[in-house]
Amino acid sequence: MGVSSLPSLKQAVATSSIWQELLSFFGQIALVASVELADEFARGMIAQSDSRVGALHATDVVRFETAHGFWVEPQWQLFFEHTHRLLGLAIHWAQIIPIANGIYLFGHILITFLFAFWMFFFRR
Numbered sequence: 001m002g003v004s005s006l007p008s009l010k011q012a013v014a015t016s017s018i019w020q021e022l023l024s025f026f027g028q029i030a031l032v033a034s035v036e037l038a039d040e041f042a043r044g045m046i047a048q049s050d051s052r053v054g055a056l057h058a059t060d061v062v063r064f065e066t067a068h069g070f071w072v073e074p075q076w077q078l079f080f081e082h083t084h085r086l087l088g089l090a091i092h093w094a095q096i097i098p099i100a101n102g103i104y105l106f107g108h109i110l111i112t113f114l115f116a117f118w119m120f121f122f123r124r
Helices: 001-044 050-065 075-083 094-121
Strands: 084-086 087-092
Touching: 001 094, 075 087, 075 094
Parallel strands: none
Antiparallel strands: 084 087
């Protein structure tokens, strides 16, 4: 009787440990997400006092990139303004922006989540 209950006790402890780790992992993800959302909310509530400075800095970056030969954004935009075909589907300029935004959004979220998962479970 005592011997047969021993494996089930080990299984219960292992199962409990896995659930505790998953709960801890998702709790940490929720904490990071809430901090990020609070930051976005706070930034939206606080008026930007001088956006002219930001525009000047952006202009400086464009000048720097142009001077060093790696200002490529106009060429990229010109390339995507034309209709392209992918797997028999025509992709027009009006569809590029939502596609690029979706790739950025989901790629950012997915890569961040996968990195957090890898760090939590494989690099502790």
